[in-house]
Amino acid sequence: MTATASAIPHLIIIGGGFGGLWATRALAKSSVRITLIDRSNHHLFQPLLYQVATAGLSSPDIAAPLRTILRKQQNVDVRLAEVTAIDVVKRSVTLDGASTLDYDYLLVASGSTHAYFGHDDWEPHAPGLKTLDDALAIRRKLLLAFERAETATSEAERDAWLSFAVVGGGPTGVELAGTLAEIARHTLKQEFRHIDPSKAHVRLIEAGPRVLSAFPESLSAKAKAQLERLGVTVLCGAPVADISEHGYQIGETFTPCRTVLWAAGVAASGLGAMLGDAAVVKRDRAGRVQVNADLSVPGHPNVFVAGDLAAVMQDGKAVPGVAPAAKQMGAHVARNIKALIDGKATAAFRYADYGNLATIGRMAAIVDVRGFKLSGLLAWWFWLAAHIFFLIGFRNRIAVLINWASAYWTFQRHARIILGKHD
Amino acid sequence: MTATASAIPHLIIIGGGFGGLWATRALAKSSVRITLIDRSNHHLFQPLLYQVATAGLSSPDIAAPLRTILRKQQNVDVRLAEVTAIDVVKRSVTLDGASTLDYDYLLVASGSTHAYFGHDDWEPHAPGLKTLDDALAIRRKLLLAFERAETATSEAERDAWLSFAVVGGGPTGVELAGTLAEIARHTLKQEFRHIDPSKAHVRLIEAGPRVLSAFPESLSAKAKAQLERLGVTVLCGAPVADISEHGYQIGETFTPCRTVLWAAGVAASGLGAMLGDAAVVKRDRAGRVQVNADLSVPGHPNVFVAGDLAAVMQDGKAVPGVAPAAKQMGAHVARNIKALIDGKATAAFRYADYGNLATIGRMAAIVDVRGFKLSGLLAWWFWLAAHIFFLIGFRNRIAVLINWASAYWTFQRHARIILGKHD
Numbered sequence: 001m002t003a004t005a006s007a008i009p010h011l012i013i014i015g016g017g018f019g020g021l022w023a024t025r026a027l028a029k030s031s032v033r034i035t036l037i038d039r040s041n042h043h044l045f046q047p048l049l050y051q052v053a054t055a056g057l058s059s060p061d062i063a064a065p066l067r068t069i070l071r072k073q074q075n076v077d078v079r080l081a082e083v084t085a086i087d088v089v090k091r092s093v094t095l096d097g098a099s100t101l102d103y104d105y106l107l108v109a110s111g112s113t114h115a116y117f118g119h120d121d122w123e124p125h126a127p128g129l130k131t132l133d134d135a136l137a138i139r140r141k142l143l144l145a146f147e148r149a150e151t152a153t154s155e156a157e158r159d160a161w162l163s164f165a166v167v168g169g170g171p172t173g174v175e176l177a178g179t180l181a182e183i184a185r186h187t188l189k190q191e192f193r194h195i196d197p198s199k200a201h202v203r204l205i206e207a208g209p210r211v212l213s214a215f216p217e218s219l220s221a222k223a224k225a226q227l228e229r230l231g232v233t234v235l236c237g238a239p240v241a242d243i244s245e246h247g248y249q250i251g252e253t254f255t256p257c258r259t260v261l262w263a264a265g266v267a268a269s270g271l272g273a274m275l276g277d278a279a280v281v282k283r284d285r286a287g288r289v290q291v292n293a294d295l296s297v298p299g300h301p302n303v304f305v306a307g308d309l310a311a312v313m314q315d316g317k318a319v320p321g322v323a324p325a326a327k328q329m330g331a332h333v334a335r336n337i338k339a340l341i342d343g344k345a346t347a348a349f350r351y352a353d354y355g356n357l358a359t360i361g362r363m364a365a366i367v368d369v370r371g372f373k374l375s376g377l378l379a380w381w382f383w384l385a386a387h388i389f390f391l392i393g394f395r396n397r398i399a400v401l402i403n404w405a406s407a408y409w410t411f412q413r414h415a416r417i418i419l420g421k422h423d
Numbered sequence: 424m425t426a427t428a429s430a431i432p433h434l435i436i437i438g439g440g441f442g443g444l445w446a447t448r449a450l451a452k453s454s455v456r457i458t459l460i461d462r463s464n465h466h467l468f469q470p471l472l473y474q475v476a477t478a479g480l481s482s483p484d485i486a487a488p489l490r491t492i493l494r495k496q497q498n499v500d501v502r503l504a505e506v507t508a509i510d511v512v513k514r515s516v517t518l519d520g521a522s523t524l525d526y527d528y529l530l531v532a533s534g535s536t537h538a539y540f541g542h543d544d545w546e547p548h549a550p551g552l553k554t555l556d557d558a559l560a561i562r563r564k565l566l567l568a569f570e571r572a573e574t575a576t577s578e579a580e581r582d583a584w585l586s587f588a589v590v591g592g593g594p595t596g597v598e599l600a601g602t603l604a605e606i607a608r609h610t611l612k613q614e615f616r617h618i619d620p621s622k623a624h625v626r627l628i629e630a631g632p633r634v635l636s637a638f639p640e641s642l643s644a645k646a647k648a649q650l651e652r653l654g655v656t657v658l659c660g661a662p663v664a665d666i667s668e669h670g671y672q673i674g675e676t677f678t679p680c681r682t683v684l685w686a687a688g689v690a691a692s693g694l695g696a697m698l699g700d701a702a703v704v705k706r707d708r709a710g711r712v713q714v715n716a717d718l719s720v721p722g723h724p725n726v727f728v729a730g731d732l733a734a735v736m737q738d739g740k741a742v743p744g745v746a747p748a749a750k751q752m753g754a755h756v757a758r759n760i761k762a763l764i765d766g767k768a769t770a771a772f773r774y775a776d777y778g779n780l781a782t783i784g785r786m787a788a789i790v791d792v793r794g795f796k797l798s799g800l801l802a803w804w805f806w807l808a809a810h811i812f813f814l815i816g817f818r819n820r821i822a823v824l825i826n827w828a829s830a831y832w833t834f835q836r837h838a839r840i841i842l843g844k845h846d
Contacts, residue, residue, distance in 0.1 A: 417464070
């Protein structure tokens with residue numbers, strides 16, 4: 001560190017997701033030193049993660065190294081490390097329990113993970129989807145289920161291996177269930193000699209009254225109909241009471257099922273709890289930090305939170321935990337930090353909601369853009385265009401387009417490679 | 424199993440590599456039931472495995488599910504399982520220690536793995552490359568080494584993390600070393616703030632007098648010169664005496680080095696030892712089975728071996744353990760089994776050597792086709808065309824071409840994603 005460098009304020013950004021990366025980029029031309037810390041080496045395009053889990057795309061299609069994305073931004077130092085402590089009084093962050101970095105400004109954008117509402121014992125039997133490693137574990141589990149069914153020695157065992165359940169009727173659950181049905185009905189056709197994969201049961205289980213509850217009721221109903229057309233059984237108002245390696249329980253009914261996926265609960269990153277006394281820095285039930293209007297943390301005007309970790313209310317509703325909101329928050333925090341450096345006042349954040357889209361499966365999606373509603377094939381093309389457009393990196397866009405075009409015409413999913421020793 | 428089916432002879436093929444898959448395909452129209460057993464769900468295009476290890480390609484680019492490849496061949500039953508026993512007297516194969524399958528004919532084509540010549544304690548410090556899982560583990564190790572160098576707290580530590588050694592100057596070792604030098608010199612340019620990746624030392628260590636010893640001496644020398652041009656230090660006549668997590672020892676000299684890769688030894692699959700009494704079924708030092716001229720196992724005319732597991736001498740030289748030899752053996756065994764079924768005599772195998780190619784790195788390769796020798800850029804184009812041509816599956820060829828074209832122009836390697844928790 002040179003003498004000049006130390007005069008420039010130091011901003012630590014925790015998390016290279018949409019919030020952290022958009023803040024970093026917005027400060028490319030500012031006189032600030034940035035250390036961007038992430039525990040993985042890549043930015044992940046999470047909206048397409050379910051495609052990796054269901055063998056449609058491979059990991060590098062939806063991820064790019066943070067160093068590569070930021071190679072030309074000279075004021076950024078990327079660090080592959082886990083944050084193990086934050087001291088908002090001393091203004092320092094501890095990495096891997098070993099080294100400590102001081103900051104002038106801090107942005108915590110460490111996102112969220114899946115949660116089991118106090119049923120952590122369900123996790124081994126119902127994996128969730130938040131990282132590339134999760135996606136590869138789910139892919140493995142799905143593909144092995146059909147292999148196990150093929151060699152099952154009893155009908156009951158075969159049926160249990162051909163039974164698939166996705167718990168949670170939000171966007172991820174709907175995507176997983178819809179794609180699973182497509183795999184069973186089309187992708188695996190002709191590949192097995194002792195089972196008919198299209199006889200697989202795919203069930204989507206939602207505790208609330210409808211799927212995709214963030215959408216208007218009419219679109220939820222359309223989504224349910226599209227799921228059923230793809231071959232998914234949709235169970236609403238069905239809270240899961242237990243999950244084991246043998247199956248799941250709803251009310252008094254136990255269903256044998258060897259493959260349960262979890263898409264029901266989201267909990268904010270544990271780093272929120274390190275930002276100060278719980279009486280001052282309040283967190284909601286999911287662990288999200290209740291930030292000030294300018295996204296700073298109460299009591300610490302130099303500490304900000306963006307993305308899924310931030311609980312922001314607007315017009316009486318919570319700003320949703322989606323990529324556009326995280327990007328907007330990240331960019332807003334960047335503006336506020338610039339203001340503070342320049343001795344100016346920070347501004348309140350306001351989420352611009354450009355609409356809501358969800359994909360369901362082959363040629364099926366729903367779109368709600370400021371009251372303009374679409375469903376079915378047209379919505380699916382809209383969803384496809386939006387997601388290709390927002391994918392980071394030129395190469396990835398082309399590769400993803402080719403994989404999808406090929407998957408679309410052939411019903412094949414090219415990434416059906418089981419990694420890791422089978423056991 | 425119907426009554427008619429059981430009248431048709433049953434062939435078990437162990438291994439879905441080049442030998443097993445080519446035998447399977449050659450019997451598509453024969454009246455034989457085939458069970459193809461592999462412990463992974465995919466056929467792997469092993470000649471490009473080093474590209475996955477060095478982050479140029481992703482797993483699905485060079486692998487395709489065996490079920491997909493064989494979906495239209497109705498006389499094949501694909502089984503994902505590990506063979507745990509073979510009984511050539513009872514004519515049966517045991518899968519996963521659990522179920523047993525009887526056979527009329529058996530083809531063992533389970534290939535080879537890397538070996539440490541009695542130094543198994545080196546394995547954790549010097550991983551080898553034979554499966555996709557190996558490739559991903561090596562990719563992780565390589566990419567993390569640069570991350571560790573970036574945060575090293577002493578110059579000695581930094582140098583050790585920026586020191587890379589590849590043990591073994593055969594085709595795999597040369598490919599790994601050449602590509603590693605390219606990554607350090609070009610791919611990672613501008614990405615780090617505290618190290619200069621191009622200062623990395625890449626050493627290729629060969630115990631024998633020259634690299635790529637299967638080629639004529641003049642081409643070996645050209646390969647060495649091309650490696651040095653790419654930035655690799657080539658050490659010949661340098662047998663490694665020890666490898667630890669801190670580095671490696673050659674003679675009296677210890678070199679600190681955190682990343683050692685193993686490309687030196689090959690041992691045949693352990694299944695060779697299950698084919699009968701060692702006095703009758705002889706195996707060479709690498710564990711390869713010394714088969715009869717028709718590729719059958721001595722004493723068992725219905726049991727065949729093909730590919731890397733077979734020791735075949737021709738004109739006083741060993742048939743090399745390369746993909747074309749395995750394919751030819753697989754197809755030959757298929758013909759011999761058809762002959763046996765038809766009550767005819769089997770034929771002796773003869774390897775048709777169409778030439779030898781090895782790639783070294785960006786625009787560098789050597790080619791020896793029946794005495795016609797090429798090196799450098801032209802040889803590289805030749806190698807590229809041959810490998811793209813032989814890649815299985817239309818989609819993969821296009822995807823690989825695009826990845827390579829993009830890597831070629833941008834010096835980028837798109838698959839630089841570290842999977843698994845860092846620690």
